[in-house]
Structures are given as C-alpha cells and as structure tokens.
Amino acid sequence: MQKLGMGQAVNQALREEMHRDPNVFIAGEGVGVSIHVNPMFPTTGLLEEFGPGRVKDTPVSEAAIAGLAVGAAEAGLRPVVEIMFNPFFTLASDMIVNHAAKLRYLSGGKSSFPLVVRIKSGAGFGAGCQHSHNLEAWAAHCPGLKVVMPSTSADAKGMLKSAIRDDNPVIFIEHMGLYFAPMPVPEEEYLTPLGKADIKRQGSDLTVVTWSGMLGPAMSAAQKLSQEGIEAEIVDLRTLTPLDKETILSSVKKTGRLIVMHEATRTGGFAGEIAAVVMEEGFSYLKAPLRRVTGPDIPVPASPPLERFYIPGEEDLIKAAKEIV
Amino acid sequence: MQKLGMGQAVNQALREEMHRDPNVFIAGEGVGVSIHVNPMFPTTGLLEEFGPGRVKDTPVSEAAIAGLAVGAAEAGLRPVVEIMFNPFFTLASDMIVNHAAKLRYLSGGKSSFPLVVRIKSGAGFGAGCQHSHNLEAWAAHCPGLKVVMPSTSADAKGMLKSAIRDDNPVIFIEHMGLYFAPMPVPEEEYLTPLGKADIKRQGSDLTVVTWSGMLGPAMSAAQKLSQEGIEAEIVDLRTLTPLDKETILSSVKKTGRLIVMHEATRTGGFAGEIAAVVMEEGFSYLKAPLRRVTGPDIPVPASPPLERFYIPGEEDLIKAAKEIV
Amino acid sequence: MEIPTQKKIEMLETMLLSRKFSDSLVELCKIQGKIPGMMILSTGQEAVGSGVCAALEPGDVIITNHRSHNHLLSKGADPKELMAEIFCKKTGCNKGKSGTLHLAVPEVNAPCTTTVVGGTLPIAVGRAFAQQYREESAITVCFFGDGAANEGSFHEALNLAALWQLPVIFLCENNLYAGAQRYEEHTRVIDLAKRAGAYGMPGVIVDGNDVQAVYAAARDARQRALEGGGPTLIECKTYRCRGHGETDPQHYQPRDEIKQWQEKCPIPRLSDELVSSRVISSEELKGMESRAEKIVEDAIRFAEESPYPEPHEALEDVYV
Amino acid sequence: MEIPTQKKIEMLETMLLSRKFSDSLVELCKIQGKIPGMMILSTGQEAVGSGVCAALEPGDVIITNHRSHNHLLSKGADPKELMAEIFCKKTGCNKGKSGTLHLAVPEVNAPCTTTVVGGTLPIAVGRAFAQQYREESAITVCFFGDGAANEGSFHEALNLAALWQLPVIFLCENNLYAGAQRYEEHTRVIDLAKRAGAYGMPGVIVDGNDVQAVYAAARDARQRALEGGGPTLIECKTYRCRGHGETDPQHYQPRDEIKQWQEKCPIPRLSDELVSSRVISSEELKGMESRAEKIVEDAIRFAEESPYPEPHEALEDVYV
Numbered sequence A, B: 001m002q003k004l005g006m007g008q009a010v011n012q013a014l015r016e017e018m019h020r021d022p023n024v025f026i027a028g029e030g031v032g033v034s035i036h037v038n039p040m041f042p043t044t045g046l047l048e049e050f051g052p053g054r055v056k057d058t059p060v061s062e063a064a065i066a067g068l069a070v071g072a073a074e075a076g077l078r079p080v081v082e083i084m085f086n087p088f089f090t091l092a093s094d095m096i097v098n099h100a101a102k103l104r105y106l107s108g109g110k111s112s113f114p115l116v117v118r119i120k121s122g123a124g125f126g127a128g129c130q131h132s133h134n135l136e137a138w139a140a141h142c143p144g145l146k147v148v149m150p151s152t153s154a155d156a157k158g159m160l161k162s163a164i165r166d167d168n169p170v171i172f173i174e175h176m177g178l179y180f181a182p183m184p185v186p187e188e189e190y191l192t193p194l195g196k197a198d199i200k201r202q203g204s205d206l207t208v209v210t211w212s213g214m215l216g217p218a219m220s221a222a223q224k225l226s227q228e229g230i231e232a233e234i235v236d237l238r239t240l241t242p243l244d245k246e247t248i249l250s251s252v253k254k255t256g257r258l259i260v261m262h263e264a265t266r267t268g269g270f271a272g273e274i275a276a277v278v279m280e281e282g283f284s285y286l287k288a289p290l291r292r293v294t295g296p297d298i299p300v301p302a303s304p305p306l307e308r309f310y311i312p313g314e315e316d317l318i319k320a321a322k323e324i325v
Numbered sequence C, D: 001m002e003i004p005t006q007k008k009i010e011m012l013e014t015m016l017l018s019r020k021f022s023d024s025l026v027e028l029c030k031i032q033g034k035i036p037g038m039m040i041l042s043t044g045q046e047a048v049g050s051g052v053c054a055a056l057e058p059g060d061v062i063i064t065n066h067r068s069h070n071h072l073l074s075k076g077a078d079p080k081e082l083m084a085e086i087f088c089k090k091t092g093c094n095k096g097k098s099g100t101l102h103l104a105v106p107e108v109n110a111p112c113t114t115t116v117v118g119g120t121l122p123i124a125v126g127r128a129f130a131q132q133y134r135e136e137s138a139i140t141v142c143f144f145g146d147g148a149a150n151e152g153s154f155h156e157a158l159n160l161a162a163l164w165q166l167p168v169i170f171l172c173e174n175n176l177y178a179g180a181q182r183y184e185e186h187t188r189v190i191d192l193a194k195r196a197g198a199y200g201m202p203g204v205i206v207d208g209n210d211v212q213a214v215y216a217a218a219r220d221a222r223q224r225a226l227e228g229g230g231p232t233l234i235e236c237k238t239y240r241c242r243g244h245g246e247t248d249p250q251h252y253q254p255r256d257e258i259k260q261w262q263e264k265c266p267i268p269r270l271s272d273e274l275v276s277s278r279v280i281s282s283e284e285l286k287g288m289e290s291r292a293e294k295i296v297e298d299a300i301r302f303a304e305e306s307p308y309p310e311p312h313e314a315l316e317d318v319y320v
C-alpha cells in the first residue's frame, strides 16, 4: 500500500474529486503558487494539473474566501477553500457561522451550501498562538456545520472525498504535524463516511476518545500501558459533529472508564461535550472519574520548552490512565 | 430598593464608572444616538451626560470597534465597547480572540488590555438566528478572556463595575430579555466580584447550574418542584471563566445530582465544561445521570411557535429533574 | 439608449406593489402580535430595487439584505409567500424560519438574504464567480446600504471581484442613514461611488429616486459585466423616509429633511411622466394602483389565514 | 525642509544595524535547532522602518507586524533582548513567549506586534484614539504590508481613523509580494496610496528605498496629525529581496527582478551620498559598520548564552 503524509492524502483526495466532478474547485492564499515547494503539502501540483481556473490563489482576505465558498456553493459548485491557520478562522467566521451554517435553515431548506473549508491546525512549529490555536470546539457548537478532524492519512483522504460530496458545509481540520508522517493509504477509490468514529485499538480497561494530532501519542501510550497490563481502547472520533455517540457509549459500556484527549485548551474544549454525553447516557457504565488530557488554559507559546509543555503527550495520558484504573 | 431592568442597571454602572474614572469611555453602533429611545436600554442618556468625546457612535465596523478597544486599552484607557448582537461577535472575534486575549501573553506580561466588550444576546424577539445565537462557549474557550453573564440586574451592575476595573479583557454578555424585567438593585456603591457563582436558591435534592436568561425559568421551576417535594439548589454561575468550580462541586456534593441549563445550543455548549469538571472532581458525589436543559441543535428560527420551541423553559427543567430524582 | 415603454410600465407596477406592500405593513405591525420581529421597510426607496430588477433577466441573481421587500417583489417573488413569511407562517416562502429578515426566494434567483450588515457582498462574489466559472450569460446584483460600505466585507469583496473581473453589480442603496447615524457620522468620503477607484473598478453615482436612471445604470453595468468588463459599483442616492425599523421614532431625522425627500418620491415622478406623455391614462394608473392593492390584500388574507408551523418543525432543514 | 545631518547619520546607523541583524539571522536559522519557528526578514526594506522611526519622537507609538525587526530596532529596541527573544530565550523581551513573530517592546512604545495580517490596523486606531482622547502631542504609526491592504480590517480602520481625524500614519510597506502572490495577483488598483481617497484621507507614494524620502513623508504626515489634520496613508514602494520566510525558495520571484532591486539597496544609496558629500568619511562609515556588527555579535552571544524559560513558566502572564 502507498504511504502518504496527511498533506499528500488530502492532495490525492482533491485531485480525484476534481477529476470526477468539474464543479469542484479550490481557493485560498497560496493554494496555487506557494511559498512552500513541498510534495508533503496538500495543494502542491494542483495548479499545474488543473490550471488557474480551478485552483484559485486569492488575496489575503479570509472573509471573501469564505464568502466565495458560500455563494459558489449555493450555485451548485463544490468549493474547497483553505484557511491557512486555525486562528484565522475568526476572520472567516461570520461567513461560515452566520451564513454557510444558517442560510439553508433560514431558507426553509430551499438553498443549500455544499462547501468544504479546509483549515490547517496544530501546535508544534514554534510560531505561537496566533498561528496555533485549536478552535474545533467553536465549529462544533454551530448547528448546520459538520466538523471533521482526521487522525490518519487514509481517513483524511476518504473523509475529504466524503466531505466534498456532502451537501452540507463541512469544516475539515488538518493537523500540520501529520503532514510529515507517512501512513498507509489504499490505492483504490474509497469513501470514508462522516459521523462514524473508528476504534483504532481495542481494549477492556478504559476508553480514550481522541482525534487529530493526539491519536499518535494516544496509541503509543496505549502500548506502554499494555506492558503494565492496562488495556486502553482508543476511539478515534474523526468527526466531531455529527457526533458518533453510539461508538463512544458502547466503548465506555465495555471499559467503564473514560479519558478524552485533545490538543485544544481544556476549558470549553470538546472533551466537555463527550463527558456530558457519557454522563447523560452512559452514567451507569462509569466506574471511575473522567480524566481530560488537554492543552492547559494558556495560549500556545513560541519557545520550544514552553510549547512542549503546552502540547499534551503520551506521558500525560499514561499518568491520567493510572489515576483512574 | 430601586427596581431596575438589566439595561438600566448596566446604564447605572456605566454612569458611575465614567464619573469615577476619566479613562472609561464607551463606543459602538448607536451607543450615543440610537434608534431606540427607551430608558430600559443600557446606553440611553449617556451621550447627553458625558458628551461625544466619551460616548462614541461608530460606523458599522465591528472589527474596528474591537480594535479600538484593544489599542486604547493598551494605552491605559478603559474602553467599554458594544457588539450589538451576539452573532456579530464573529466579526470582532479576530481582534478579541487573537489580540485582546493573546497579546499580553505574547508580550511576556508587559502589555495589558483592560477592556470590556458588552454583547447583547438572547433569543425571544423574533429576529432569527442571525440576531440570536448564544456564543458564550466560544469566548469561554479562549484563555486570556474572562466571560461574565449575569442573570439579575444587581449582579449586572456590580459585575460590570468590576469588569471595568479588571485589568484583563472581559466579555460581558447581557440577555436582552432581562432588560425589561425590573429587579431590585442596591442604591449604594458596590462591586460584585468576577469568578464567584451565587447560590440563588438553596436545595438538597439536585443542583441546577445556570446563568443569564435561564435563571428565571430555573427559579420558577424550582418553586414548582418544591411543591412536589423536590428541592433544587440553583447555582447562578454568573462568570463562565474563571469558573467557580468550588461552588459547583460543593453543591453537587450536597445534592448528588446535576442539571445544567443554558439557552445556547446543546452540542459544544458550556454545559459540557461543567459536566466534565464534576465528572472529574466530583465523581463520587454523583447519584444520578447528568441532564442538560439547553436549546436544541438548531439555529434560532423566527416564527413564534418555532422560537418558543427553541428556548428552554421551566417545563423542560421540571421534566429533566423528575427524570433523575 | 431608450428605455422600452414596457419596462417603464413594469417598473411603475413593481414600485406601486412595493409601496402598497410596505404601507400595509406599517399598519399591520402596529397590531400587537400580528407580525413578530422587526419591521424594516424601504418606503421611498422603491426606485432602486424596481429599476435594477427591471434591467435583469430571470437568470440573473440578486443577493439582498435586511431591507429586501422591494428587491424581492421587483425580482418577481410571490407576494403571498413573502407576506406569509413576514407573518412567520408555515406557508411562507421559508416556512416561518426566516420571518421578515432573511427572505430567500431561490425560485426567482434570490437565493440568499442576510441581515448581517455587509454579509451580502462576499456571497455575491461567490455567486458571480459561479457564473463566470460556468460561463453563464448572467450576472449577480448585490444590494447593500451605505452603512454596509464600512464593513470589512465590502472591501474584501470589491477587491476580489475586481481582481477576477466577476460579473457582479455592487448596488449601494445610500439612504443617508445607517441605523441612527447619518451618513457624515460613518464616513468622511463624500461619495461612496468613489471607493470603486480603490479597486480599479468603475463607480457610478445615480439619482436613486429616478427609477429610469437606476434602470439605465444597471443595464449598462450588466452589459459591461456580460462582456467581461467585470464589476461595477453603483451608488444610488436616496433616502430612508421611515425609521430604521417601525419602532424607530426617527428623532434624529430632521422633519424637513424627511419632507423634502418625500416630495422627491420616485412613484409620482414616473407616473406623472407616463401620464403626461400619454403613455398611460390616469384611469390606467388608477387601475394599476388598485391591482397592486388587490395583490397586497390577497397576500395579507393568505398570510392571515395560514397556520403557524408546528413547533417540532423547528428541527427540520438544518442539514440536507 | 532640510533633513538634519544628525538624522541622516542616525538613519544610516539603524539601517546598518538592521541589515547586520538580518544577515546574521539568515545564517543562524540555517543551523538546525538554533532558532525555532519562522524567520521573516526585511532585507532591502530597511529604509522604511529607519526613515519612519527617525521622524518620530520617543513618545510616538508604533504598532508592527510579522516583518518587524527593522521597525523595532529603528525605534530603539534593545538588540540583545530582541535577539534573545528570537532565540526564544528567557532573557528575551517577551520571556520566550513571542519568539520572532510578536515581539512587543512597550519600553520604546512598540507595545503590540501582531502576525495576523491586517491586525495592526484596528489596534493602531485604538492607540491613536487614546492619544487624541488624552490630547497627547504624539502619534501612532501602523506598519503593514501590501497584502494586508486587502484585509477587511484595513478598510474599517482607515475609515474610522479618517472619520475621527485620529493622529495615525498608516504605513504600507509595499514590497510587491504577499506570500507567493505578486502584487497584481492580489489587487487591480495600481497604487495602494490611491485607497486613501476612499476615506477622505491624504495618500502619499514614496520611494521606499530612499530613506530620506521616507523620513520626509513621515515627518510631514506626523506634523499634519499633530496639528489635527488626521491620518495619512503612506505607501512605500520597496521590494522583498528575500523569500517570505527563510525557507521560501523564491521560485516565483524572477531572478533579474531581485537583482534589479538589490541594486537599489537603500544603504549604499545613503552612505554613498554621505561619503561623497563628505558628511562622513569612508573610515567613519567603516566604523559605523563595525559598530553595528559588534552590537549584533554581542546580541547573538547574549542570546546563545541565555537559558530557555522553564516549562512551567508557560502558565504565567495569561492574566494580570
């Protein structure tokens, strides 16, 4: 099987969908000509393949980029626009939250907005909190949006293809740290459904719900825990909304213990939602307190020791697991 | 004691603080000359009292309004700016989230941003989801901000005064439904601390954590429940961040049961945070599953029967309480 | 270029219909509980929507804002469904989800109406981009107010549209007020049309109370756009004769200012011309007026007799 | 008005210092692990920060962006603390929290640096508002790039500043590129200075590689602002001689374009004049160069020898 970084997987998905459907186009700052000439990046080579009519470099204008997607989607095109870094979601958020997510509802179901907003996210590249700020919880709090955050290259490819074919606005968040980690990706055409979590590791002692960049540390922590006789089940959420409650609940039913791990800051993070769902609908399964393994409630600092302190890791998960098993 | 709507209480707080400190000014769309000539509104009469130098009507430019606050606050002024309706927070969110909240941290503590952003919020006036969208959970997920959401006129006054004197950026969210409900407000000078929840009703059977427009229905539901022998303790959160965990936890310790009630949509709402805190730190207290009484996961519709369906009410809380007691 | 007589009559009809529609809403919304929410009218500004839409073909698209009734009626939206939606009824064009503020009528190519000030502009850019992408022979018109011209979205949208030479008309309805702030209180630029120059785009100033001038400007801009000449910013100078909404006491609008502008009402301006030049007779004018009245009466009856949506319908239409 | 000799020498000094500073960073950031994060330099653009800051008094404020080193050094920031911060060390001006991208130096009235493109503009409006509110005899300079001029924040900020006649200079450093997009790919307007007209504000075009012209334009705009004449938009036409950041291969920048602009380097342009007009001797110039070199060497040594912050210090400085 081919091994691809997540950027390459995204690139393949875009390429396949653009070949399949002439209504698909991409737009964003440097999606065509880029300051990165790197095959690991998601849009490398697309301009050469599809031309400037379908690969649109834009001015530095996030609201216009998002509005472009809203208007073009209403017309039946399938825009895939890029927000360069997650904090700049703020600048596009009126168009995404008040328009892409709401105009269908306000129209009584008459208009629809089949668009994808790709967002690069994640700490770990020393740029600080104006580049690194995980805001998936914002999008997940907005009915009308779907929020996808894959953890593997294979899922990224299959889910981006599903997102492009979905008739609703989809926020597709890519962790940049995963661009450089080659992982197996099937060669043949496939779609990965939105809204289904994936159990990436079976275990009987505790459930770890995680997504995006945290799957890696969660998996390696699970391996270490296993050596000490603790078997963690790793639920890779993949889609935040619509939330796959069923998979979470049946895992917790089995293990009786829940840890949620995400890179975003703790307070108000999406771990809270998962905690609430389990506490509402799986209360009787629970044998131990919840643990959240998350970024601390601080902006992401630039200096390497500080940034490493920010990013939750394997050790934090191991510690949390031992506290409750 | 004087009886004031929340708008009047806010008005008094602004007036007192502007008299006390010449560095306080207010700005926003129509904070001076307004399309509402109504003594129940928060900024009525301030232009006449303090003049156009300190009561600044602005163009319809939310990013500039928020930036005005950021820059002026850094200089040591104490801006109180208004975002007319909560959904327009999106347009100001880059300035608030990436700048007001982060620049102090990025400066290593050298710069500071003593500003207040007042936001009018709440469903119930038939305007639909582009005017009514409760986004407190967004702000509460941003370290560097404080988020205040009072439920009574007295708290609004005392907390706004504290917010203005606080050296950090404070998001102060007012529920418009409360503007028209006269409530007692002390005449004398007082400050209500940020970060302290307030138990508005003592009870032994379950804890209801709520805030803003939902306190009213929660209190009346509690009264009805009491007639049926169920004593609800009503914790008025008042401040979302910093979160008063202590008050929540000691209440749940006493009652063993938790309901969180808010007007915002369910998924990703701040109820999740409270659930998670209790599940982490008060797990052993819990005798029953959590219930969340919230708006459903839909945008706020305009039509009265639909909008009423959206807004959580007394009956919903009573039903939830009976499910778990 | 001459304006065809048929167009003139059509414009008079849509202006009359819009005016009757608004006038009846003025009364209706005084009755407690009859119409929920805000009531934002464009009384006195009818030449803008009527003139612009007369210059469009059915395949052309409009994206409009909170002050949309005149635009939508002129584009051919069904008055009954509009009225029912304003009444928040189940039979409204948006099943009561929108109410008066976000009326979407994709059937007449008015698919997105937004009440976020400035929101129309980036969406219109996207809609026009689709037209260019598909090489359609159609354009998009984006309506917005003078207040909206100070939102960041205005800037980003006009810049992008000019850069890509998109087939879009940015139609600024400068009614001298944004909420309670008069024009001079929100910008120092004397004519908003001048802002076109900041993007390398033509800018045109039009007497917004002269429906024929509006029509001609829109027709020219449309033609340019279809020929690949890109977007145009048209500033229609007009006046908000009523308050921002119907609860606004207009205490900040000088009485004589209102009066002066009422005298410039676009409807008699056209009808007088048509009658005096014998294009129509006074009787025909009366006939047109009563037809408009009848349409509005029927619409109101339809709206009043229609049921509200069932509460649980609130759960529908969030996702496809 | 003549430019005082002392100013010319000062500008030459800050340009030399900035250039040495950048040149050393070019090398340092090639060494794996030495400098974390991005490395964004303004090599060749030094005339802008040096010329502007020479026209300011210490009480004047600058708000700057991701390409800030030259602005901050010219405003008098301590090179050691800057360098240590770029190295992400505890002794840096921001304790390692900022790194190279958000260097804040309130001691020299450079209190906010933001790497959100366009972010400087509304903040500068607020800072200038405070100066007006307090009737200070001081102004604010807002630095931003040609790319930032297409953000909505540009529009809202310039409109508000003009409306309120705030004492601010909007200093657009047009280096012909925003990321990998050349100027023509992000707007159709030929000169960004023209956008001033959209707000009723004066706009000035300056040769951004002529430090004396930059100085003069900033001095005039500052004077106007102090006299209550409000804001000015100054467009300095210059060129980004290096990549957007140091990992950018510049594959999209024509080689001869780079070369042509390197020949317009602002430093010899001033030093040649000063030497040929005998204001300074070649020896004095050499002395200035080696002083700059020494300052940078000391700064690097200081940065290298400084410790990193302790991990738990990440928790500090969020709230007052």
Ligand SMILES: Cc1ncc(C[n+]2csc(CCOP(=O)(O)OP(=O)(O)O)c2C)c(N)n1
Pocket (backbone or CB within 6 Å): B029, B060, B062, B084, B088, B091, C066, C067, C115, C116, C117, C118, C144, C145, C146, C147, C148, C149, C175, C177, C178, C179, C240, C244
């Ligand atoms: C982003 C945003 N800010 C504020 C408002 C509140 N608001 C509604 S209409 C309006 C004035 C708009 O003025 P203008 O664009 O001139 O349109 P007009 O009402 O005059 O037709 C304002 C401020 C809003 N709806 N959206």
Ligand SMILES: Cc1ncc(C[n+]2csc(CCOP(=O)(O)OP(=O)(O)O)c2C)c(N)n1
Pocket (backbone or CB within 6 Å): A029, A060, A062, A084, A088, A091, D066, D067, D115, D116, D117, D118, D144, D145, D146, D147, D148, D149, D175, D177, D178, D179, D240, D244
């Ligand atoms: C809001 C936002 N969008 C995108 C970026 C990514 N980005 C950083 S610098 C830059 C180009 C800015 O160009 P310009 O304003 O001309 O400044 P220059 O880099 O040329 O000095 C971009 C797109 C950003 N930092 N902020």
Ligand SMILES: [Mg+2]
Pocket (backbone or CB within 6 Å): C145, C146, C147, C173, C174, C175, C176, C177, C178, C179
């Ligand atoms: Mg207006």
Ligand SMILES: [Mg+2]
Pocket (backbone or CB within 6 Å): D145, D146, D147, D173, D174, D175, D176, D177, D178, D179
């Ligand atoms: Mg540039």
